[in-house]
Amino acid sequence: MATPMIHLFSSLLLCSTFLCFFHCTLSLLDPEDEAGILVQPDDVKMVQSNRDSRKICDFSVGKWVYDDSYPLYDSDCPYLSSVVTCQKNGRPDSDYQKWKWKPTSCTLPSRFDALRFLGRMRRKRIVLVGDSMMRNQWESLVCLVQGVIPIGRKRVTYNGPAMAFHAMDFETSIEFFWAPLLVEVKKGSENKRIVHLDLIEENARYWRGVDILVFDSAHWWTHSDQTSSWDYYMEGNNLIRNMSAMVAYERGLSTWARWVDQNLDPLRTKVIFRSMSSRHNRENGWKCQNEKQPLPFLRQVHVPEPLVVLEGVVKRMRFPVYVEDITRMTEVRRDGHPSVYMRVIGEDEREKQGKGLSSDCSHWCLPGVPDIWNEMLSALL
Numbered sequence: 001m002a003t004p005m006i007h008l009f010s011s012l013l014l015c016s017t018f019l020c021f022f023h024c025t026l027s028l029l030d031p032e033d034e035a036g037i038l039v040q041p042d043d044v045k046m047v048q049s050n051r052d053s054r055k056i057c058d059f060s061v062g063k064w065v066y067d068d069s070y071p072l073y074d075s076d077c078p079y080l081s082s083v084v085t086c087q088k089n090g091r092p093d094s095d096y097q098k099w100k101w102k103p104t105s106c107t108l109p110s111r112f113d114a115l116r117f118l119g120r121m122r123r124k125r126i127v128l129v130g131d132s133m134m135r136n137q138w139e140s141l142v143c144l145v146q147g148v149i150p151i152g153r154k155r156v157t158y159n160g161p162a163m164a165f166h167a168m169d170f171e172t173s174i175e176f177f178w179a180p181l182l183v184e185v186k187k188g189s190e191n192k193r194i195v196h197l198d199l200i201e202e203n204a205r206y207w208r209g210v211d212i213l214v215f216d217s218a219h220w221w222t223h224s225d226q227t228s229s230w231d232y233y234m235e236g237n238n239l240i241r242n243m244s245a246m247v248a249y250e251r252g253l254s255t256w257a258r259w260v261d262q263n264l265d266p267l268r269t270k271v272i273f274r275s276m277s278s279r280h281n282r283e284n285g286w287k288c289q290n291e292k293q294p295l296p297f298l299r300q301v302h303v304p305e306p307l308v309v310l311e312g313v314v315k316r317m318r319f320p321v322y323v324e325d326i327t328r329m330t331e332v333r334r335d336g337h338p339s340v341y342m343r344v345i346g347e348d349e350r351e352k353q354g355k356g357l358s359s360d361c362s363h364w365c366l367p368g369v370p371d372i373w374n375e376m377l378s379a380l381l
Contacts, residue, residue, distance in 0.1 A: 057106035059376045060325035064099040064294050064332065071097040071367030072112055077143035079156065079165065083342040084136065086365035091341040093292050096365060101329055101372045112375050114148040120381065123171045127162075127207060130216035131180035133277050136363055137214075138163075138176035140370040141377070145174070162206060179203045180220040183252045185230060193230040194239070197251045200259050210269060212381060214324075215256070218276035218306040219362070221249040246305050253313040261318045272380060273314065274324045274373065276306050280334040281361040288337040288361035295332040303327075322380060326373055336369040337361045 075085040087094060101108065128138045142165045146154055153168045164175040184199040207213055220229055222245055233240040233248055260271060280288040307327050314321050330336075338360040345357070364370050 057103060057379070058325075059101070059103045059106075059108075059379075060328050061105065062101055062103035062329065064329075065102045066095075066098055067100040068098060069111070070100060070371075072371055073143045073147060073367055075366065077139075077146065077366075079142045079146060080139050080366055081135075083360070084139065084338060084363060084366045084368075086338050086341040086368075089338070089341040089344045091338075091365070095292060096333075096335045097367045099294060099333075101375070108375050108379055112144050112371070112378060114145045117378050118145055118148070118167055118170045118172055121170065121172045121212075124211040125173050125175065125209070126212040126214070127175040127177055127210045128214045129177045129179050129182070129203075129207065130274075131178075131219050132363060133219060134214070134216045134274070135176050135178075136366070137216075137274070137370045137373050138174065140366055140368075141174055141374045143366065144371065144374055161203075177203070177206055180217060180229075181252060182215065182217045182256045188232070192232060194232050194234050195230045195248070195252070197233055197235045197248060198255050200255050204259050204263070208263065212270045212272075213264075214272045214274060214377065216274045216276070217253070217256075218249070218310070219279075221245055221252070222306065246309055249306060250309045250313065253310065257313050257317050257319075260321070264319060266320050270381065271319060271321045272324050272377065273310065273321055275310060275327045276304065277326055277362075277364070277369075278330040278333070279362045280337060281359075287339075287359055288334045289339045289359050291335040291337075291339075293335055295334060302331075324373070324376060324380065326376075329372075330369060333369050334361070336364050338363060338365050341365070 075087045082089070126141075128134050128141070145167065146165070149167050149169070155166050155168070157164050157166065161178040162175055164173045166173050181195060182200060182203065184196045184202045186194050186196060188194045223229065233243050235251070264271065280291075304327060307325070311323060314323055340357045340359050342358075342360045342363075
């Protein structure tokens with residue numbers, strides 16, 4: 001009888017050793033083992049709602065490492081908007097496609113595995129909700145997976161503010177829902193546009209029954225008076241003409257948070273909120289035009305006010321929400337924007353760069369930076 005007990009003890013010891021090795025492999029990563037563009041923490045904390053006790057890697061701290069095996073697809077992907085196909089639009093350099101994010105405290109898979117991702121997402125709905133930066137991410141995710149799906153077994157459908165990519169053999173949909181403020185915007189008297197800070201159901205009814213929800217909302221809240229997409233705010237019956245943008249943002253996010261707490265089941269739905277991606281335009285003091293490499297490492301990255309507001313709202317929630325902080329990692333990637341290559345330009349126009357041509361320093365070229373957000377998303381799921 002002693003021999004079986006010895007075998008049992010040996011098996012348990014072997015399993016324990018393997019699990020310890022697996023855990024250590026995830027947690028021991030030397031930040032100095034490769035040259036790269038480093039983003040150091042500035043009192044960084046992984047932010048989750050109070051009731052979420054899971055220990056998930058904080059991807060926000062790490063470095064950009066050049067990887068010649070990238071990109072993961074090319075700009076011929078049929079689901080890309082023309083404004084982000086920088087190579088097709090004539091951008092002469094391509095190194096911006098070859099930077100991979102390497103977190104300090106854990107590892108990301110070496111490459112995005114489309115078949116594995118689709119296998120894990122079988123019979124699930126993934127909905128990305130937000131503004132044009134979220135559409136940027138949706139197009140990236142669709143291009144990352146579509147190459148392994150046979151022609152005729154994938155399609156895109158449209159339904160009002162939503163569009164959906166269907167991987168039919170997996171019964172999986174990857175959807176984008178346009179709601180840049182999350183809360184409702186309606187036309188009032190004299191055709192005035194009114195942001196209802198306490199109303200969300202008109203948008204949120206599309207989010208019921210979804211397996212994975214990814215949100216973003218910040219850019220539109222920070223628009224100046226000249227580019228604002230509304231005329232007034234409203235709470236209840238109170239019409240508000242002037243309000244601090246960040247006060248309004250906090251109230252709108254609080255409406256979103258209450259809806260999530262009251263209407264979603266954490267056993268059914270995972271919720272991730274992606275933070276604001278960095279813009280590198282004139283308002284920030286410089287432009288992205290002609291930038292070909294990430295900035296040198298930043299030991300202290302300014303934490304923008306929208307991220308502070310978002311973290312505060314999420315911390316008060318009951319529902320387990322993970323904040324995917326991409327603000328710091330995108331701060332150094334001024335090279336990744338379309339700049340003047342948001343459309344095809346001729347040789348004569350290129351010579352006039354900086355002399356009247358418009359330059360997009362908010363959205364991102366694809367393939368490019370948003371592919372990394374989706375590698376992070378895959379790891380989180």
